[in-house]
Amino acid sequence: MNLPDLNQARMRTDKKVEFIDAKNIKSDKFENKKYFIRTYGCQMNVHDSEEIKGILENLGFKETENLVETDLVVLNTCAIRENAHDKVFGFLGRLKHLKKENPDLIICIGGCMPQESSVANILKEKYPFVNIVFGTHNINDLGSMILKESKKQQIEVYSIEGNVYEHMDYIRDSKITAWVNIMYGCDKFCTYCIVPFTRGKQRSRKMEEIIKEVEDLKKEGYIEVTLLGQNVNAYGKDLEYGYDFATLLENVAKTGIQRIRFVTSHPWDFTDEMIDIIAKNDNIMPYIHLPLQSGSSKILKLMGRRYTKDEYITLYNKIKEKVPGVSITTDIIVGFPNETEEDFEETLEVVNKCKFDGAFTFIYSPREGTPASKIKDSISLEVKEKRLHKLNELINSYSLEHNKEYVDKIEEVLILGASEKGENKVYGYTKTMKLVNVSNAQHDIGKLIPVHITDAKSFSLDGEKVIFVKN
Numbered sequence: 503m504n505l506p507d508l509n510q511a512r513m514r515t516d517k518k519v520e521f522i523d524a525k526n527i528k529s530d531k532f533e534n535k536k537y538f539i540r541t542y543g544c545q546m547n548v549h550d551s552e553e554i555k556g557i558l559e560n561l562g563f564k565e566t567e568n569l570v571e572t573d574l575v576v577l578n579t580c581a582i583r584e585n586a587h588d589k590v591f592g593f594l595g596r597l598k599h600l601k602k603e604n605p606d607l608i609i610c611i612g613g614c615m616p617q618e619s620s621v622a623n624i625l626k627e628k629y630p631f632v633n634i635v636f637g638t639h640n641i642n643d644l645g646s647m648i649l650k651e652s653k654k655q656q657i658e659v660y661s662i663e664g665n666v667y668e669h670m671d672y673i674r675d676s677k678i679t680a681w682v683n684i685m686y687g688c689d690k691f692c693t694y695c696i697v698p699f700t701r702g703k704q705r706s707r708k709m710e711e712i713i714k715e716v717e718d719l720k721k722e723g724y725i726e727v728t729l730l731g732q733n734v735n736a737y738g739k740d741l742e743y744g745y746d747f748a749t750l751l752e753n754v755a756k757t758g759i760q761r762i763r764f765v766t767s768h769p770w771d772f773t774d775e776m777i778d779i780i781a782k783n784d785n786i787m788p789y790i791h792l793p794l795q796s797g798s799s800k801i802l803k804l805m806g807r808r809y810t811k812d813e814y815i816t817l818y819n820k821i822k823e824k825v826p827g828v829s830i831t832t833d834i835i836v837g838f839p840n841e842t843e844e845d846f847e848e849t850l851e852v853v854n855k856c857k858f859d860g861a862f863t864f865i866y867s868p869r870e871g872t873p874a875s876k877i878k879d880s881i882s883l884e885v886k887e888k889r890l891h892k893l894n895e896l897i898n899s900y901s902l903e904h905n906k907e908y909v910d911k912i913e914e915v916l917i918l919g920a921s922e923k924g925e926n927k928v929y930g931y932t933k934t935m936k937l938v939n940v941s942n943a944q945h946d947i948g949k950l951i952p953v954h955i956t957d958a959k960s961f962s963l964d965g966e967k968v969i970f971v972k973n
């Protein structure tokens with residue numbers, strides 16, 4: 503049994519990162535068995551679940567969406583805010599009942615939550631029916647842990663980041679768009695954020711491995727890749743090779759894959775060279791997610807964000823000026839400890855200046871072990887909720903304003919699947935990451951097609967496929 507140590511995770515070690523081949527254990531032991539997986543949290547977790555699916559299918563399991571018929575459950579968890587925890591513990595209550603009916607059910611918990619020592623201890627003491635607990639640094643051990651078939655609870659979670667695994671067998675959710683990890687972990691230590699503890703220090707993958715993965719995806723017919731990392735534009739800073747995110751982007755663009763996206767960028771690491779490369783390459787999409795977090799320089803300082811309000815606005819304007827038609831979205835936290843009404847007004851002021859295309863907005867949630875959790879928080883929940891509501895109304899009004907600019911234009915849309923809107927509609931995304939529900943395009947899944955935009959709402963557009971008639 504190995505329990506994580508938050509204090510150890512807080513220290514950065516000199517342990518050299520090793521690049522090693524994934525285990526990819528193959529067995530037919532679970533040939534007729536089924537697995538159910540639930541993923542919480544960010545895109546990084548979504549992609550980790552594709553790795554977990556690869557591990558399980560290599561052992562013979564097949565996926566099911568029906569909990570009642572499953573032989574194994576994996577919860578891939580998130581720790582970014584307290585409510586993520588609540589959802590997982592709630593679901594565990596359901597699984598406890600299920601296990602009474604089916605004592606052979608194998609329950610596994612992985613991802614960010616077990617990286618917190620308090621959670622690992624709770625799982626040990628209060629949830630003994632959970633069979634396997636693993637962390638973010640040893641997903642690759644899941645196969646051998648399942649094969650061990652121990653009746654005792656197995657907890658293997660490491661506080662210190664280990665290796666960068668290459669050549670994993672992913673089962674990807676899509677055949678059209680693919681996630682490509684370019685780095686793991688984060689060295690920024692924003693004071694509210696638990697990620698540097700749960701995901702460890704920054705470890706970039708080697709550029710040649712990333713390029714090879716993109717080339718292989720292109721050969722398999724993928725149209726789009728999204729380069730993934732907690733802080734993508736710090737890519738390479740931890741490597742000895744002297745290359746950075748701009749160089750990586752340029753080389754990914756050279757593979758000729760049709761659409762390239764990347765998340766998430768930190769304003770502090772955004773260089774002019776990156777902006778030029780995004781502007782210059784048609785296959786790098788004009789869409790940037792650029793978290794602001796707060797519009798008050800005082801709060802930004804307390805958050806450890808390394809930029810001021812004015813520096814953010816200057817960067818924002820520079821990107822808008824140099825990348826034609828770019829859309830920019832953001833993340834904002836309200837109710838950080840000591841955020842006064844004036845600080846909040848400054849956030850609204852920045853939103854009014856930048857007029858973001860969209861934003862993910864959150865109420866601050868104190869996370870154990872982070873520096874901000876030690877600052878006394880005197881703002882009531884009622885005030886925080888009011889601020890969130892006001893902010894959302896403003897953000898949504900700008901989203902709608904931007905979306906309306908698309909009406910009557912023809913946009914290139916990558917069609918991904920059947921739309922939730924029914925009526926034989928399909929959905930896809932513009933280059934600028936606007937969701938479009940499209941009519942007359944049922945046979946175009948997986949294709950880039952021209953779409954005439956007919957209507958705009960705050961969160962989506964409607965459109966019709968353009969059919970060119972030959973004279």
Ligand code: 5AD
Pocket residue numbers: 582583694695696793795833834835864865866867868869
């Ligand atoms: N409380 C609220 N929001 C948070 N985020 C990260 N940590 C916290 C926290 N403790 C938000 C940030 C980040 C996004 C992924 O989640 O806005 O950009």
Ligand code: SF4
Pocket residue numbers: 688689690691692695696697698732733768
């Ligand atoms: Fe968390 Fe800041 Fe790193 Fe983003 S950059 S993952 S907010 S510490």
